């Protein structure tokens with residue numbers, strides 16, 4: 001992998017290397033949780049959670065992903081331009097550009113009569129494939145469970161829409177029961193089952209129902225229905241260390257696909273009491289060695305990781321000291337006994353470095369936010385595979 005990002009042992013700048021074999025592994029782990037016949041839609045919104053949808057999605061399709069989920073029309077068109085042929089679902093409703101989306105064979109989310117009216121007004125050349133969204137407790141998008149029947153009937157009546165699925169989104173699947181107020185997950189599943197039964201009782205054919213994100217795919221088989229929609233786990237992550245702890249012990253470990261590395265550009269001795277970086281928030285507790293790394297918050301690394309984050313240098317875990325700057329950060333490499341040189345690589349995230357969940361926990365966020373910053377424009381992205389070949 002180093003061959004793709006280093007030249008003569010010296011890195012030019014920060015890089016994120018995406019391991020396509022890890023994506024395949026994670027897909028297989030997720031698939032192994034499903035009963036036969038349940039399909040898998042991989043969420044590839046936000047540029048495949050920062051992993052680069054144009055490469056990651058075709059690789060996932062090749063590895064057997066049945067469908068993809070995106071947040072914006074532009075993301076859907078980009079998948080088609082990248083050669084994706086499997087079904088795509090747009091997670092949110094839209095008012096404009098409907099005919100072009102239908103022509104690109106993108107299924108549309110309908111959370112209310114307004115969204116259906118927009119489809120009717122667009123009068124696409126062929127009927128839009130509609131996924132009717134039910135809000136069972138997320139409180140974000142969707143018709144209330146009681147409103148599902150009239151909305152489904154309206155879709156059935158429309159000559160511009162065909163009802164393909166009923167779906168919902170879980171708010172607490174990655175929370176321990178103690179953190180899931182009122183057992184919300186179980187109640188969401190019950191409400192969704194009731195809405196589905198009511199629609200079917202009207203004689204309306206709902207071929208597909210879906211509800212499960214990564215956490216529910218890994219730990220709640222009762223929420224799998226006909227299709228699961230994992231995102232985060234496809235890329236090898238859990239939202240937080242707490243969410244990771246909820247995954248049943250017989251599930252094989254996921255493999256983080258992304259490795260964030262950056263070159264050390266400067267190494268110096270600092271005396272006990274010297275301070276480092278803006279605000280002088282870190283004072284050396286002893287004589288030590290500090291390495292400066294060419295990675296900052298403009299490269300997607302969180303500023304909040306100052307005095308909290310960690311890196312791995314020469315296989316040794318070292319702390320980020322002082323504030324993270326726009327383009328640089330500093331590490332206390334005193335533990336490496338003088339073996340660190342400019343040009344050496346520091347790993348800030350990845351299977352051989354800190355996990356996204358641990359860093360997220362340290363800086364008060366979730367791994368999703370950190371990962372979606374991995375497509376910062378200054379990060380050079382490379383793709384590697386089992387054999388270590390750049391893709």
Ligand SMILES: Cc1ncc(COP(=O)(O)O)c(C=O)c1O
Nearest residue numbers: 043091169213214229230231232
């Ligand atoms: C509607 C919808 N489905 C599925 C997912 C995938 O969730 P996760 O990344 O937790 O697996 C998301 C992401 O937030 C989503 O918004």
